[in-house]
Amino acid sequence: MFKGHPKGLYVAFFANMGERFGFYTMMGVLVYYLTAKYGLSGTNAGIIYSVFYGLIYGLALVGGLVADRTKNYKGVIMVGMITMLAGYVLMSIPGFGLIFTLVALFTIAFGNGLFKGNLQAVVGQLYDEPKYSHLRDSAFSVFYMGINVGALYAPHAASGIIRWFIEKQGYQRNDLLPSLIHKFQEGSLNATESVDFQMLADKVSGHSVADLTAFATDYLSAYGTGFNYAFAAAGVTMVFSFVVYMIFKGMLPDVKKAEESGEPVVEMSKEETKQRMTALFLVFGVVIFFWMAFHQNGLTMSLFARDYTVQEVGPDANLFFNVWSLTAIIIGFFGFLTLIKKEASSMSKIIGAFVTIGGVGAAYYMYTTFAESTPFSPELFQPFNPSFIVILTPIILGIFAWLNKRGKEPSAPRKIGMGMVITAIAFTILLIGSLGLEPFKDLTPESSRVGVGWLIGTYFTMTIAELFLSPMGISFVSKVSPPKYQGLMQGGWLGATALGNQMLWVGSYLYERVAIWQVWSVFIILTLIAAGFIFSVMKKLEKVSS
Template sequence: MFKNHPKGLVVLSLANMGERFGYYTMLAIFVLFIQAKFGYNSAETSSIFAVFLAFVYFLPLLGGIVADRFLGYGKTIILGVVIMFGGYLLLAVPTGVNTTGKIMMFGALSLIAIGTGFFKGNLQALLGNMYDDPKYSSKRDLAYSIFYMCINIGAFFAPSAAEAITNYFLGKSGLTYNAAIPSLAHQYADGTITGEGLANFTKYAEQQIAGSSANLTEFGNMYIDKLSESYNYGFAVACFSLVISLLIFIIFRKTYKKADVTARQQKAADEAAGTKTLETLSPAETKERIIALCLVFAVVIFFWMAFHQNGLTLTFFARDYTVDKVSGFDRFSFGLPTMLMVIVGFYGLISMFTSSEKKNKLIGGLVFILAAVGGYFFYNGMPEILSITPQRFQQFNPFFIIILTPLSVGLFSLLSKKGKEPSAPRKIGYGMLIAALGFVVMSVGSVGLPTPNEVEAAGAYNAVTPNLLIGTYFTLTIAELFLSPMGLSFVSKVAPPQYKGMMQGGWLAATAVGNYAVAIIGYLWGGMQLWLLWGILVVLCIIAAGFIFSIMKRLEKVAK
């Protein structure tokens, strides 16, 4: 897959993978943490989550300006990692449920957002610089697809890591995870618990520790403290992954060193040498490219508003509506070893059918057989009834990215050979339509379900098959592959040379606006029927798709 690409692609992909593993480990448990620890309701949680995500994706615009005008890409990226490390370290420190605890939590989020702003967009700009070389320019879309897949390899392991750590430290206290307990404990403490909720709270307390129902206040405080502490350990994982990411980036710098040059630095070098290597655009051409990029940015706002419900309302749905135990073949999808065997076996099959060398075909076949045997072995070793936590559902999007990326790359390569490959803007439009279909799945599957307010009063509903969310994540992943890596490639290709870092930041700033808009659906989470809630996202995605198709000629003109 990395054949005929610059070596720097591997290094930048691995550096990004390490950082994203830590980030998605944190994100998998973040909303669960703040609701359990501080008792925030869904509207408050939605605001915090949306503002945080907005800054995480808006600040790369500032990070791009800093790199373009002052530090350069490499130094800005390293500074970002150091700042992020401080943020994750603060989150890993246990605190009380008081003002100091909240200040530390919000301070940590601020550092993570600032650090990500310096890191993320500039790493993408650095990657794009390597493909300005005519030798590699035709492989730009493929490079961003590979880069994007590596992001999701890190994200795939994150939910399982978060779940394993939280379950381990809860177990050390003699407790097991129950999603309903924190909310009921807060309701009991503030006197808003219903009769049905009190009965459930009493039952859950007895299930955790015999005799604990005699003092529900003490039990509730103890459970929240231990659960919050287990989340702190989960946040600490990000610190270790950042160290690994930084070491990879620094040690193998020579593989991307030639691309670590901003337009300002290249111009100064050209003037000193009396040469001219930098592409020159007229003011009119620069303006037209920036306008085209801004139009694309406006469209992707709606995609990210819909897509990043995975960390908010779709997590609420997993916690409150989806069964918390699975049996039979459903267990296969919730075991990390079994899912790994699927990935390994799948890539073995790809080697069998695509390799031109007989030796590689045989190796691929052997890998597939071993993976199948391994999958059967791990599946048989699972307990007959497997408990699942809400964060585990967040593994499905990166899992599908890893599986589907080679298929999408193969499809677009085949279409390219036939001269029928859609342009990057057209792929983005198709992605919006597919995203709408994903929420059609949720809308249909939610018909007849009680409202979130009704579920909260009772403690939990937990009656919906996990396959509803899995199917939704599958559809949204296809949409993401049409939109996100293609968008990154489009920005890299179209951005005026002097604004490369800033335009990559602009793409992420548009993502930030979409992430902030995520909260709109969170605010509606309560009394509204769920099928109607998801229907809002369906309509928004269709409108956005219609807009991008209406300006398609203009976008395709600047992309030539």
């Protein structure tokens, strides 16, 4: 996948991968942390999650503006990484209140605003050279894959660290207990909840609990501190990214030095600049609705995993929930791709065959050791999206390359529109799986739960949509942006993401008030409307990107 690309892509790939590992380690458990540690409702946790996610991307406008004005893209990226690391350090300190956590989250968001959009702009600058320009779309797909390699293992790391710490304190992890503990401490448990509380307290302690007051304090402290340890792990991966970036940043282009050395600066007419900016803002307006829908994976879909999905899986499903067997499957898959690749040498094919057999064999061996039923934490649904990204990226790149050779590859704007339609299909799968489920307000511990296949199928379909839309959108922005606004327009793309994230709370608000299938229907309607709009302005978008 890296063949023919400039070396700077490697630097951006690995710097971004480590940062995203840390980011998704935190994001995979943030809602659970807010509801468990501080007793927030799903709605209030959703508002904080939504505002934070909005700031993560909205502040990229500030970062882009600073970088465009100073032309010091690489310096702004460095400051952003240091700021994010400071935020993770704050998040890892246990014992503080909600305000302290909000300050830490803002620090991370501000650092991310300086980092994310400008790194994308620098990747785009690598492909401003004519000899690399034809690789721009595939470059952003590879870059995007790096994001998701980091995201793939992050929730497993977070879940493992949290479980390890709670067990070290002599308890088992149970995600239903924190809300019952908060009600117990408030004196608002009803008779049924009191029975459930005693039963779960005995279960996680391994013995009958006589002093529920002491248990409640100890368990909540252990549970919350486990999350702080996970946030500390996020900081460690941020250090990895920073070290990689500082050592190898010389491989990335430096616009400021190029201008100081007298290299010619590309200028566009006001008319062309206006046409390009108009096209960009049309795309920004559409993707707001994609991100509003897509990022429900960390909010309402996470709540659905906790409240409506079975909490144990059999050996077949556990192949994908167990991080080691999942890794073996992915390794075997890439070995198989090497084996069937036409351009691969005989030695590469032999290595590919051994890797395929080794990966499949390791996965099968682990399968034989799995119990008939294995409990899992709801955040372990989070790795499905990045794992599908890692698997599907080379397949979709291959399909696009095949279409390109035949002159039939869709344009980047057309891929964005197709991605919106596929998103609607993804939510339709979840809607069907939610039919007949009780509204959230009527849930009891005995309420029926659905199999994991509904969420996995939704994640799979949504991942295809994401690959059609997100890397293609970033590539479109990189290609169409006027040179003097490169950082700002990458910030604009992320700003559109921010607006979508600001609307995430709509999902959590509806989740607690209407039938679950109705929640998903809202996102189906919104994404189809957005798809209709982008296809209606397709000629204008394709004109500026041709």
